[in-house]
Amino acid sequence: MREMGIQLLRGISKSLGLEEYYIEKKMKLESGYNILGPNFYQSLSRCSDDKNQIGQFPHRDPGLLVFIAQNVGGGLQIKDQGKWLNADFPTSSIGVLVADHIEILTNGKYKSLLHRVALNTTVERLSLPFFFGPSLDATVKPEPEFVDDHNPPSYRQMTYKEYLESNSRYHVIEARANLINEALL
Template structure:
């Protein structure tokens, strides 16, 4: 885990010219370096640089710095193993067979995104956000960060700081897990704040269905007493919708809620 954090720092230490080689303009570009969430719709830039890579089922990462791609490959492979075990536990918790989610959504060929976030010190952190309130697309997101912290989750209308623990993952449940489980598992509304003292780096791996798979409530979790709460939507279309609109809490889920 430390190795991945160090590799992330080395990428952001590249010259701006080198990093701009990976600047992308489209939501699903295989590799995309930039600032803010969506430059086309955001009203303001956020105090953050990022690198987003679509790393599974096809492996796309920058060739710089030296050794970066090898470190990423090792890290994302281990991350998929962790998520695989978590999804088995979630299936069992719903009274379904252990591999239900894997089979239902073809998880072995599912999408995995690597997102590196770089939040430098900010002279006036009360005036900006690192990343505004949002939920994640997909099933589960594994988040690792250096020891500075900065993540907050919303609970009962209040923002609660999440204190970073060394060598640990924070697991965020995503929108598509909420859709698939018909609301039994809820996606987590969260945001990132910045500080005046030091740079925060976080490494997220987001795991979901194949892009062209339609995700709706599992038939086994729907009935007369529990009608479907969401309409099915193709994973690719959901991502485009989410990232073509200003981040606004749970607007994407609300869009497909029945």
């Protein structure tokens, strides 16, 4: 996953007219902080009569990119122009979402995707998101290439660690990461 993330970020750098290794260097990816955070969602038939149940409420993810593998071809939804759209992809593939720190770095030129999980009516869902992030000590801010008189900085500067610590969801992710690490030992 790490190598795939680096290759995608090189492509994003080039798409922005920057040097190929721009994001890789700025985000100190040689010591990036990556997390695997498995999620399990029961089917609606097992948990409620409410057919509009949400397995995970709308949110955006920290990091640069999020890779998602899942056991069923549905459940993930993204918000586009005010509407929730199913982000279906085959179970044999990996979905990729742009995360918060690409949005911050590009001052909003690339957008972190607002997404949620809708519960399946009959099938349980297991997803394995891999959060591909910068180094904990990388300073994340709108880079000068994306700031001018018409586009002032939309985000304040902070390290990735400071961002994660200010986001209460980080503690859930960190706890999961610690549990996984302990299980692997």
